[in-house]
Amino acid sequence: MDGVTAPPRDAVTVPARGAATGPAPASPPTPAALTAAARIVAAPDGRGGTALPVLAGEGPFALRRTGRRGGPEASVTLVGAMSAPLGGDRLTLTVRVEPGAALRFTTTAATLALPGRTGARATYDTRITVGEGARLHWLPEPLISAHGSDLWTTTRVELAPTARLVLREEQVLGRAGERPGRLRSRLTVCRAGRPLYDQELSYGPGAPGWDGGAVLGGHRAVGQLLVVDPRLADEPEESRPVGPTAALMPLAGPAVVLTAVAPDALELRRVLRPEEIGVTRAKGAVEGAAADATHVVILTD
Amino acid sequence: MAASSLAPLLVLADGxxxxxxxxxxxxxxxxxxxxxxxxxxxLEAFCRGRLHTAGLTSAGLAAAAAAGLDPLLLDEAADARTPSAALRAAARRLGRQMTRAARAAWPSAALDSLAAARPRGAHQPVVLGVAARAAGLRPTDAAYAVAYESVSGPVTAVVRLLGLDPFEATGVLARLAPDVDAVALAAADAAVRALVEGVEALPAASGPLSDVMAEGHAGWPVRLFAS
Structure with missing residues (x-):
């Protein structure tokens, strides 16, 4: 699995399974809905590296600093500490990458949306700001929409003009052989205060036509790899297909998105490779995990 | 709002x-x-999905333009909602063509200044919304025109591409009517919110397979349709 982000073994607490974020075969007893928040602030440490002055999470948000210290980049891994989001949960994750800092965010396991006791919708809102000259790799494992779940997720990224972003988002509709729940997911990226990318995906019961030929065409995994980099203004990417159901598409700005639909999560990950995009092939862009011998790949299923 | 005439909608929405x-x-x-x-x-499943994704998003932009939001902000919002470069180019070509037709039909300063600011064409739904406003139509009317067009275009094309029975094809459009109602009204509601909250209140619904396939289609050496 090329391109899989690999958290280091020593820093990762393997989450409790069963009711946790792995694709559990049966729904666990449903606890009451919860409201939980987490915050990450990454800032230059004054020695050419990145410090994490704020790394705070509660409930399902167990955040760990991972990776080698002393490098220019700080790595944070979200460890699945309990099953979430369940119906009715309200989760918020706030991230600030201060000017000149570099942050890499990963998760140890897929996020599994499960039904709650009341049938209420769960929400999961991520708010990210990336300052001047700062860099963010946002590479979580997929979001899986389990049958009967109802999740509305929003991700809003505000980039300074010289900020760089590599963001991967993957959604899997239903566990193996299962019909999906209701999933609505909006990703909004603004650069210098102007809209750059704004896409909402909506699937499952209550999303008319989601499985037809205009939206998914029977596929069960969908994702996008978005790269924003001022260097793309000088080295633009050409539009091109990446296999039969994926394409690399330059946006109206120094950004490019690789959008793909696939039969399953594994096929999707094979297509969403940062190496497809020139500026992320350049030195200093996708190094890290793959180059570091202490890292292992944690498979979620 | 004053009672408005509906006849211009028939002109605007006429194929x-x-x-x-x-x-x-x-x-x-x-x-x-x-x-x-x-x-x-x-065909019906395709059209239903397109209506609730690209159709809804375009209808929201058109309704917002008809409600008087700054068309240049809406044009930028349309770019952000159209990841496919091929579809952005198609939307601007259609917008330029619609600007010409609309300026002849409903001369207005708003259409003139949009044409001056975007000589290569603004996104077509934005132009349609500005034209609807110039024609005295309501935001809901503009949303209807765009929502309906998002399905009538594919249906008409498939009659030619597959040799589908035109009576059956029209049946698809008739069955989609309640969905067209729902999408047009949702788009018009969002336009009202956007007047207060800004363009992020507008729908951004997307069909990933449509974007991906449009990029491939633009590279075909021979094709019957431009997009």
């Missing part, structure tokens, strides 16, 4: 309005080639 829409299949040509549209049920 014979000379805005170039007949040259576009709304992604249907690529979907037919990939075997995703093969008969009436798969």
């Amino acid at each position: 014979r309005f000379p805005a170039g829409g007949h040259a576009h299949s709304g992604g249907a040509e690529a979907a037919v080639a990939a075997g995703r549209i093969r008969d009436v049920p798969s």
Whole structure:
């Protein structure tokens, strides 16, 4: 699995399974809905590296600093500490990458949306700001929409003009052989205060036509790899297909998105490779995990 | 709002309005080639998905333009909602054509200044909304025109591409009518919110397979439709 982000073994607490974020075969007893928040602030440490002055999470948000210290980049891994989001949960994750800092965010396991006791919708809102000259790799494992779940997720990224972003988002509709729940997911990226990318995906019961030929065409995994980099203004990417159901598409700005639909999560990950995009092939862009011998790949299923 | 005339809506939404829409299949040509549209049920599923994704998003932009939001902000919002470069180019070509037709039909300072600011064409739904406003139509009317066009285009194209029975094809459009109502009203509601909250209140619904297939289709050496 090329391109899989690999958290280091020593820093990762393997989450409790069963009711946790792995694709559990049966729904666990449903606890009451919860409201939980987490915050990450990454800032230059004054020695050419990145410090994490704020790394705070509660409930399902167990955040760990991972990776080698002393490098220019700080790595944070979200460890699945309990099953979430369940119906009715309200989760918020706030991230600030201060000017000149570099942050890499990963998760140890897929996020599994499960039904709650009341049938209420769960929400999961991520708010990210990336300052001047700062860099963010946002590479979580997929979001899986389990049958009967109802999740509305929003991700809003505000980039300074010289900020760089590599963001991967993957959604899997239903566990193996299962019909999906209701999933609505909006990703909004603004650069210098102007809209750059704004896409909402909506699937499952209550999303008319989601499985037809205009939206998914029977596929069960969908994702996008978005790269924003001022260097793309000088080295633009050409539009091109990446296999039969994926394409690399330059946006109206120094950004490019690789959008793909696939039969399953594994096929999707094979297509969403940062190496497809020139500026992320350049030195200093996708190094890290793959180059570091202490890292292992944690498979979620 | 004062009672408005509906007749201009018939002019604007008429398939014979000379805005170039007949040259576009709304992604249907690529979907037919990939075997995703093969008969009436798969055409209907395609159109329902397109209506609730690209149709809703375009209808929101048109309704907002008709409500008086800054068309240049809406044009930027349309770019952000159209990841496919091929579809952005198609939307601007259609917008330029519609600007010409609309300026002849409903001369207005708003259409003149949009044409001056975007000489190569603004996104077509934005132009349609400005034209609707110039014609004295309401935001809801503009949303209806765009929502309906998002499905009538593919249906008409598939009649030609598959030799589908035109009576059956029209049945698809009739069955989609409640969905067109819902989408147009949702788009108009969002436009009202956008007046207060800004363009982020507008729908951004997208169909990933449509974007991906549009990029491939634009590279075909021979094709019947421009998009």
